Amino acid sequence: MKKKAYLGIDIGSISTKGVIINDDNEFLAECYLWTEGNPTRATKNVLHVLQEQFDQERYRIVSSGTTGSARKLVGSMIGAQVVKNEITAHAVGTTTLHPDVRTILEIGGQDSKIICVENGVAVDYAMNTLCAAGTGAFLSSQAHRLGVAVEEFGEIALKAEKAAPIAARCTVFAESDLVHKLQVGCPKEEIIAGLCKAVAGNYLNNVAKGKKITAPVVFQGGVSKNAGVVRMFEEELGMPVMVDEKGHLMGAFGIAVLAKESQEESVFSFDVADMEFKTREVTCGKCANHCEIICVYRDGSLIDSWGNRCDNGAVKIR
Amino acid sequence: MEIRIDDRKKIAFPRINHYDYAIRYIVEQGLEAKFVLLPPATKETTELGTKYSPDYACAPFKHSLGSLIEALEAGAEVLVETGGLCRLDYYGELQKEIIRELGYRCEFINLAEYMGGKKKEWLKLARQLNPKLNPARLAAGVYEGVKMAECMDEIEESYFKHAGFEAEGGSFKKVYRQFLLEMQIAENKNEIKAGYQKAKQAFAELPLKIPENPVRIGVVGEYFTIMDEHSNQYLQEKLVRLGASVYRFMNVTNCHLRAKASAFLPKIKEYAQYSMGPTTTWTIHAALDYAKRGFDGIIHVKSFGCTPEMDAIPVLQNISRDYHIPVLYLTYDMQDSDTGLDTRLEAFYDMLERKKKVLR
Numbered sequence: 001m002k003k004k005a006y007l008g009i010d011i012g013s014i015s016t017k018g019v020i021i022n023d024d025n026e027f028l029a030e031c032y033l034w035t036e037g038n039p040t041r042a043t044k045n046v047l048h049v050l051q052e053q054f055d056q057e058r059y060r061i062v063s064s065g066t067t068g069s070a071r072k073l074v075g076s077m078i079g080a081q082v083v084k085n086e087i088t089a090h091a092v093g094t095t096t097l098h099p100d101v102r103t104i105l106e107i108g109g110q111d112s113k114i115i116c117v118e119n120g121v122a123v124d125y126a127m128n129t130l131c132a133a134g135t136g137a138f139l140s141s142q143a144h145r146l147g148v149a150v151e152e153f154g155e156i157a158l159k160a161e162k163a164a165p166i167a168a169r170c171t172v173f174a175e176s177d178l179v180h181k182l183q184v185g186c187p188k189e190e191i192i193a194g195l196c197k198a199v200a201g202n203y204l205n206n207v208a209k210g211k212k213i214t215a216p217v218v219f220q221g222g223v224s225k226n227a228g229v230v231r232m233f234e235e236e237l238g239m240p241v242m243v244d245e246k247g248h249l250m251g252a253f254g255i256a257v258l259a260k261e262s263q264e265e266s267v268f269s270f271d272v273a274d275m276e277f278k279t280r281e282v283t284c285g286k287c288a289n290h291c292e293i294i295c296v297y298r299d300g301s302l303i304d305s306w307g308n309r310c311d312n313g314a315v316k317i318r
Numbered sequence: 319m320e321i322r323i324d325d326r327k328k329i330a331f332p333r334i335n336h337y338d339y340a341i342r343y344i345v346e347q348g349l350e351a352k353f354v355l356l357p358p359a360t361k362e363t364t365e366l367g368t369k370y371s372p373d374y375a376c377a378p379f380k381h382s383l384g385s386l387i388e389a390l391e392a393g394a395e396v397l398v399e400t401g402g403l404c405r406l407d408y409y410g411e412l413q414k415e416i417i418r419e420l421g422y423r424c425e426f427i428n429l430a431e432y433m434g435g436k437k438k439e440w441l442k443l444a445r446q447l448n449p450k451l452n453p454a455r456l457a458a459g460v461y462e463g464v465k466m467a468e469c470m471d472e473i474e475e476s477y478f479k480h481a482g483f484e485a486e487g488g489s490f491k492k493v494y495r496q497f498l499l500e501m502q503i504a505e506n507k508n509e510i511k512a513g514y515q516k517a518k519q520a521f522a523e524l525p526l527k528i529p530e531n532p533v534r535i536g537v538v539g540e541y542f543t544i545m546d547e548h549s550n551q552y553l554q555e556k557l558v559r560l561g562a563s564v565y566r567f568m569n570v571t572n573c574h575l576r577a578k579a580s581a582f583l584p585k586i587k588e589y590a591q592y593s594m595g596p597t598t599t600w601t602i603h604a605a606l607d608y609a610k611r612g613f614d615g616i617i618h619v620k621s622f623g624c625t626p627e628m629d630a631i632p633v634l635q636n637i638s639r640d641y642h643i644p645v646l647y648l649t650y651d652m653q654d655s656d657t658g659l660d661t662r663l664e665a666f667y668d669m670l671e672r673k674k675k676v677l678r
Contacts, residue, residue: 069657087665088672121676122669124644127662210635289360309552 005059007050007268008256009043009078010086010249011035011070014109014136015222016042017252018050022059025096025257029053030249039070040277043077047273061268065089065259067251069110073279076296076304078272081264086251091115091122093254094218097244102214105233105241107203107223109136114208126207134202136222138171142178142195146188150226157193157228164194174198196228200236215239220247275299284313327425327447329396330354330389332382333363335546336474337570339501340467347505348459351448354394355502356385359548363388368652370416377621377650378542379409381549386413390422396447401430402541403596404626462507464575469514471571473497476521478554478564483532485525493520529561531674533667536608537566538601538634539619540627543650544568550619550650551659557617560667565613567604568597589633595626602633609641614670616643622651644669 005028010017012035020029031049035042065082066075067089075083086108094104095117104115112135116124128135136150143150157163164181167173174195181191217239223229224243233241246253278297283290293307293315305315329351331341338355345353359381367384386397397417399410410428417426427447432439445451473494481490500513535557543549545568557564573579582603583593589606593599605616618634620627631647638645646666648659 069661084668085661085665087661088668091669091672119677121673123642123673124638125665125669126647127665210632210638212639287360288357288362290362 002060003058004062005054006256006260007061007064007078008089008252008254008259009046009064009066009068009074009080010089010251010255011039011043011066011068011074012086012109012251013069015248016046016068017249018043018046019249019252019256020050020054020059020061021253021256021260023260025253027246027249027253028055028059030246030252032248035070039074040077040279043074044273047078047270051270051273062265063259063262064268065255065262067255072306073294073296077277077298078268079266080259081266082255082259082262084255084258087113087115087125087127088122089251089254089258090220091117091125091254092257093250093252094220094244095120095122096254096257097246097250098216098218098242101216101218103217105203105208105217105219105224106221107135107199107219107229108221111135112203112207112221114203114211114213116211116214124211126209126211128207134171134199134206138174139195139199139223139226142175145178146182146192148188148192153192153196154225154227154229156189157196157226158231160187160189160193162190162193163197163232164190166191166194166198174202193228193232196226197232199223199229200232203233204236213237213239216242218242218244218247220244220250222248224248282315284308286312324352326350326352327396328352328354328394329398329447330356330386330392330394331398331400332385332389333359333546333548334382334542335548336470336498336501337467337545339498339504340463340470342502343466343504343510344459344463346459348456348463349444349448349451350455351396354389354392356388356392359385363548364652370420372412374623375409375412376405376623377549377652378406378540378546379413380652381542381546382409383413383416386417387420387422390417390424394424396425396427398427398429401428401433404624406430406596407433462510465507466501466504466510467570468575469510470498470501471569473514473517473521474569475566476518478558478566480521480524480526480563482558482560482562482564483526483528485527489524490521493517493524531671533562533615533670533674534613535562535564535615535617535667535670536604536613537564537617537619538568538604538608539597539617539648540601540621540624541568541573541597543621543624544619549621550648551656553617553619553648553659553663556660556663557667560664562667562670565608567607568600573597573600589636594629598626598630598633601627601630602637605634605637605645609637609643613643614674615666616645617666618645618647620647620649622649 005020008019016035018031029050031046064080066080067086071083099120106113113127115122140150164186166177219241224247276299280295282293291308291313295305329345342353342355363384366387367380371380401407407430410430414426477494484490497517504510554564579599582599586602634645
């Protein structure tokens, strides 16, 4: 009898993550790659990578889950049992790996959030509203401007003696500050350190405003790979900030744990990675609201649809 | 053959949730004029409103302007805009100008000018709308219309309280829809009463399946956005679909027919010494009340740039800290996509449910 395994996929705006775990929450396979604006293709690539690492002789996938901004699309694509938001997934993932954690800081490609944990369960959270200031997208666009790879940001920032002051509140202001600092000949590493400080400052002033940050703190999401931001957080908070080696996979891990907890089982096959998926947006004409209905097709036949506000726009699945 | 022309004036109000029905009743039964009842707001309403509004006006301004323009297109001759305690008091004036500049010809009545005025002035206004006015009938119509608003508030409250726990999917919605339909066409007080009693009875008979960890959420915040479903992207309905029991203090009955806001000030004096403007006293009082009654979470709703409600946020943070109750802050502008809201609400609900499961 093959042992049970659970698949979790986290499809974010910037990167797509996939993990397979067993009953003891051990990683059997993992994968991290760029979404590049095409969640369907990214998921297929992730599945191919996972399939190679995965020992199909000993394990079989009995349940799967999706999270992240394209969770719905990919969920219907792979026939996931659990489709959940990334906040829940991150909270569950982190508290499973670090049962003693009290605060989870997370900065991703386009969003940032804080989750407060008590007794191993999330009790409060906040997420950035309206604007994506101080997230990964901001850092990578500024890296591009400075001609530095965003992956090297952390190391360069650590070399700086001091951080150049850069307005933290708004990305637009931060950008004009940055251009100004460049034009007056400020050293690059100080500017990069300043940017890291701005990201940490923005986060603490906006997302974490009014929330009590208690140790132990875990920092995750793509930006947590930036050692400069980690140090700025430690300086601002005056407490150690832990970065998990698997921090970037936490959402995928969390949703895999949720899939396991759901106890719903069905057969999963890696064949979906080779099927053709198409989405089509249809404008419903049944009332003046003109809802945009998303229809997902697998090999030409409709498998799912959503986006209608009322029952008139419901698309029947044959 | 005698040709009869309907010479009643066609009057329109900006939409605000289902209160349209009560206003229709007052206009048609009391004032004996014609009311332009608009179909539910759509994306088009939003687009119209946004297009002709100053960018920095708040979302309620844009929604109501969209409604007014649609009403004109539907044949309205008299537009009525209300006044209020914040920028709203100036909105009628501004909307009148915008509509005039768009080239529409209509009468525009700004109730802000009548607020706090004498009864005589109001009667004069009513006579202006219908020269053949019967004052006794007007009084009865207003009374019954207000009664209808009260009935709708009570049924709505019951709906959002229980629908999340319904045993059979959609059973509450069916009753609620039927009730609203009856209010929409009611022509006398007996019909209002019958519809109300029927819905109340039907709700009481519907089977409930209360989950192991029922989640109770209180919704507080800015007057228009919190009450108008289209403006808040069906917030309460979404919560009900997730399986929560939803409470909202803010409605016409509680705000205008029962105790005055100032009566709540002593009850919240630990958190606020004086009134911070329009609806903040209600917001803070309701939030504190929910916290004390052991609710699982609070959702604070406001339109972007609503200063009074922004001032209430630090107070809510204090309540959240003291009573260990999470508060989700939502800000609405004219966004179109539901995805961001869905993610936040689902996460909020999941968190409350898991918390209950583990901590109790």
